[in-house]
Amino acid sequence: MSDEHRAVAASDIEAVAADLQSKFTFPEGALKVQRATRLWVEVDQGSFAEVFDHIVKNLGFSILCTITGLDLGTDLGLIYHLARDGGIMANVKTRVPKDQTMKSVTPYFAGAAIYESELEDLLGARIDGKPPGPRYPLPEDWPQGDHPLLKDWKPKTVPGEAKPSPEGEKGAASNG
Amino acid sequence: MSVFHRIVRWAQRKSPWILHFNTGACNACDIEIIAALTPRFDLERLGVQLKGTPRHCDIMACSGPVTRQVKDRLVRIYEQVPEPKLVVAVGTCATSGGVFNGLYNVMGGIDQAIKVDAYIPGCPASPQAIIDGFAKLIKSLEMSPQPRTTAASVTTEMSPTAQGTVPAVTAEEKK
Amino acid sequence: MADSDRVVTVPIGPQHPALKEPESFMVDLRGEKIDAVRMRFGYNHRGIEKGCEQRSYTQDLYLVERVCGICSYSHSTAFVQAVEEIAGLELPRRARYIRTLIAELERIHSHLLWLGVAGHEIGFDTLLMYTWRDREQVMILLARLTGNRVNYGMNTLGGVRRDIAPEMLPEILKVVDSLEERTKSYIELAQTEQTLIQRLSHVGKLSKEDALRLGTVGPTARASGVDRDVRRDDPYAAYSDVSFKVVTADQCDVYGRTVVRLGELMETYSIIRQIVKNMPDGPIAIKAPRRIPEGEAVSRYEAPRGEDVHYVRGNGSEKPERVKVRAPTLANFSSVSKMLEDGYLADLPIVIAAIDPCFSCTDRMVSLRDGVSKDSRTMTWEEVSRMGIRWHRDRGLDFSGLRIRGGAGA
Numbered sequence: 162m163s164d165e166h167r168a169v170a171a172s173d174i175e176a177v178a179a180d181l182q183s184k185f186t187f188p189e190g191a192l193k194v195q196r197a198t199r200l201w202v203e204v205d206q207g208s209f210a211e212v213f214d215h216i217v218k219n220l221g222f223s224i225l226c227t228i229t230g231l232d233l234g235t236d237l238g239l240i241y242h243l244a245r246d247g248g249i250m251a252n253v254k255t256r257v258p259k260d261q262t263m264k265s266v267t268p269y270f271a272g273a274a275i276y277e278s279e280l281e282d283l284l285g286a287r288i289d290g291k292p293p294g295p296r297y298p299l300p301e302d303w304p305q306g307d308h309p310l311l312k313d314w315k316p317k318t319v320p321g322e323a324k325p326s327p328e329g330e331k332g333a334a335s336n337g
Numbered sequence: 338m339s340v341f342h343r344i345v346r347w348a349q350r351k352s353p354w355i356l357h358f359n360t361g362a363c364n365a366c367d368i369e370i371i372a373a374l375t376p377r378f379d380l381e382r383l384g385v386q387l388k389g390t391p392r393h394c395d396i397m398a399c400s401g402p403v404t405r406q407v408k409d410r411l412v413r414i415y416e417q418v419p420e421p422k423l424v425v426a427v428g429t430c431a432t433s434g435g436v437f438n439g440l441y442n443v444m445g446g447i448d449q450a451i452k453v454d455a456y457i458p459g460c461p462a463s464p465q466a467i468i469d470g471f472a473k474l475i476k477s478l479e480m481s482p483q484p485r486t487t488a489a490s491v492t493t494e495m496s497p498t499a500q501g502t503v504p505a506v507t508a509e510e511k512k
Numbered sequence: 513m514a515d516s517d518r519v520v521t522v523p524i525g526p527q528h529p530a531l532k533e534p535e536s537f538m539v540d541l542r543g544e545k546i547d548a549v550r551m552r553f554g555y556n557h558r559g560i561e562k563g564c565e566q567r568s569y570t571q572d573l574y575l576v577e578r579v580c581g582i583c584s585y586s587h588s589t590a591f592v593q594a595v596e597e598i599a600g601l602e603l604p605r606r607a608r609y610i611r612t613l614i615a616e617l618e619r620i621h622s623h624l625l626w627l628g629v630a631g632h633e634i635g636f637d638t639l640l641m642y643t644w645r646d647r648e649q650v651m652i653l654l655a656r657l658t659g660n661r662v663n664y665g666m667n668t669l670g671g672v673r674r675d676i677a678p679e680m681l682p683e684i685l686k687v688v689d690s691l692e693e694r695t696k697s698y699i700e701l702a703q704t705e706q707t708l709i710q711r712l713s714h715v716g717k718l719s720k721e722d723a724l725r726l727g728t729v730g731p732t733a734r735a736s737g738v739d740r741d742v743r744r745d746d747p748y749a750a751y752s753d754v755s756f757k758v759v760t761a762d763q764c765d766v767y768g769r770t771v772v773r774l775g776e777l778m779e780t781y782s783i784i785r786q787i788v789k790n791m792p793d794g795p796i797a798i799k800a801p802r803r804i805p806e807g808e809a810v811s812r813y814e815a816p817r818g819e820d821v822h823y824v825r826g827n828g829s830e831k832p833e834r835v836k837v838r839a840p841t842l843a844n845f846s847s848v849s850k851m852l853e854d855g856y857l858a859d860l861p862i863v864i865a866a867i868d869p870c871f872s873c874t875d876r877m878v879s880l881r882d883g884v885s886k887d888s889r890t891m892t893w894e895e896v897s898r899m900g901i902r903w904h905r906d907r908g909l910d911f912s913g914l915r916i917r918g919g920a921g922a
Binding site: 196224226227229242248250270274276297300 | 550552553557559561562597724725726727740742745746747808809810812819821823825833834836838842843845846
């Protein structure tokens with residue numbers, strides 16, 4: 162960025178961080194300014210709704226870039242990648258036990274439905290309040306309860322189908 | 338060969354009609370197929386035309402890897418193409434699944450679903466390679482006495498252009 | 513007239529619904545007008561994110577590059593930037609300039625491609641031939657610079673893999689000069705040709721309010737007056753070092769999307785000239801570790817279609833823990849229905865083409881359901897497209913004979 166732009170963004174992000182510190186209590190290391198346009202904040206499930214609402218409604222983060230889901234073992238990790246005009250991102254992280262439901266953020270972002278569909282299809286997230294629609298991205302006839310992005314997921318072969326070559330061996334054989 | 342088959346063979350040689358089927362992968366090969374029809378390459382001067390319906394096509398040009406959800410449709414469209422028909426796998430993904438081979442939703446190349454007569458590798462297959470491939474295929478039709486056969490021996494030459502084209506191979510040579 | 517216009521009398525194509533192929537577009541009609549459209553994406557879901565976890569970062573460079581065959585460099589760069597951030601790598605300036613150069617050359621080929629596709633969708637195949645002929649200049653240049661027309665393999669962790677030879681710099685400028693002249697003639701066409709203006713105006717309307725509400729990105733959003741561009745707002749590569757305008761328009765329709773892309777081409781020529789003029793000396797890459805530390809980063813990139821977002825998490829090994837890709841077309845998914853609402857079915861193809869979708873439309877099935885007559889039909893995309901061209905031709909908008917200035921021998 163130009164020095165001027167960087168200075169503006171830097172002071173912007175410090176202001177955002179300061180505001181969050183003043184409104185909420187975060188454990189050590191939960192709030193991080195990674196660089197002039199990247200802020201990360203990790204919150205527990207209980208505080209998520211309030212923090213998210215504040216960041217979106219009061220701090221002007223009106224862009225939801227996407228939602229990343231991660232398999233953390235017993236929990237699902239979720240990162241809501243928010244942004245606002247001027248270039249700063251606020252990445253809000255939380256985690257939820259795999260069998261627990263979480264609330265849809267479509268009341269804030271109509272476009273979130275497709276990102277939440279991805280979480281449901283690929284990681285088995287349970288999302289309450291998402292508007293109905295076709296599944297995404299897996300095909301209609303993909304079995305229910307089968308979530309490929311989970312770490313312990315193994316591809317199944319359907320009788321009569323060619324077996325995909327094992328990824329592990331393939332990776333080792335070719336030059337890294 | 339019967340008179341009927343000779344006429345059909347002549348029509349195929351002079352002006353093969355192509356049905357383009359893409360599995361929807363990255364689309365780079367599809368764009369190169371269309372590019373092959375635009376002025377710099379002008380595949381149409383060889384009499385090749387893209388036609389939308391399986392009923393009227395002689396050659397199926399398939400691009401992209403076979404994914405689970407596309408396989409059935411690929412097979413059904415193949416069944417709708419009347420004999421004699423030929424299938425060309427355009428691009429490395431259509432040949433073998435390419436870089437996507439091994440991903441959970443990818444079954445491999447086009448020949449996982451249907452019989453392929455010619456393979457045009459490349460990622461993407463360049464318009465030069467595509468033209469080279471179709472020219473070789475059409476030539477191999479001239480040399481073959483039966484409709485719908487794998488080609489007799491066709492020499493593989495390096496394309497004269499210097500832009501990284503890879504020679505097309507027929508199904509025989511691939512084995 | 514009304515009966516022969518009704519879509520429901522067009523014969524069904526050979527791909528009958530019995531094919532079990534899920535329709536990509538489900539259109540609810542009221543006669544000739546669209547009530548609502550539901551789109552089904554995921555047709556080309558391959559499992560790339562999972563594949564990334566199973567392969568090394570270097571292998572993933574080649575996998576991610578192939579998410580999309582038009583903006584392959586966008587995905588490659590967005591990915592590698594995130595990894596470089598986790599690893600704390602500071603790229604040499606020359607590497608950042610070369611990345612910017614390739615990125616902008618990609619934008620040229622993509623926008624010219626789009627112009628041609630848009631022309632094709634409205635029955636203006638001459639435009640397709642001209643723009644794709646012009647586009648070849650960029651394709652040849654990219655092949656000379658990188659070794660391939662698409663999927664350049666230019667990025668490595670820590671920089672780029674190939675240098676730009678000094679004798680190539682004037683060649684780049686020659687292509688830019690030539691394409692700038694060609695683009696001016698397309699701009700003139702868009703500004704003066706009444707049939708074109710009529711055909712594309714008030715079609716696919718998306719208000720600024722809706723664009724913002726639905727998270728629309730790229731030229732589609734900018735044509736609705738949304739002043740956002742990642743190159744300016746959250747610069748990467750060498751964009752802090754160049755000056756350019758973010759092109760917006762107020763028409764909020766397909767015409768606006770056309771005008772924005774043409775304007776962006778002109779800005780891109782200016783950016784490339786600045787990059788070439790100020791290309792710094794020095795190395796093109798720094799050494800990068802094979803194992804990427806624990807950490808995470810989000811990378812944003814202004815692809816030709818709009819904002820591309822990549823999230824990467826490292827776990828200290830040679831393979832990433834997680835890679836998430838949000839391509840621009842996905843962000844524009846929810847705005848498509850809005851754009852089509854209350855429009856004519858005959859405009860569906862050009863409206864969808866105008867968001868420059870990162871999937872090939874041509875093989876898509878369209879299901880039509882008329883709320884009034886209760887008829888339903890399945891058509892191929894091509895059939896809907898041809899129907900739309902016929903419909904407009906019947907209303908005096910015929911592009912088959914339209915000429916473009918400066919074509920012959922240019």
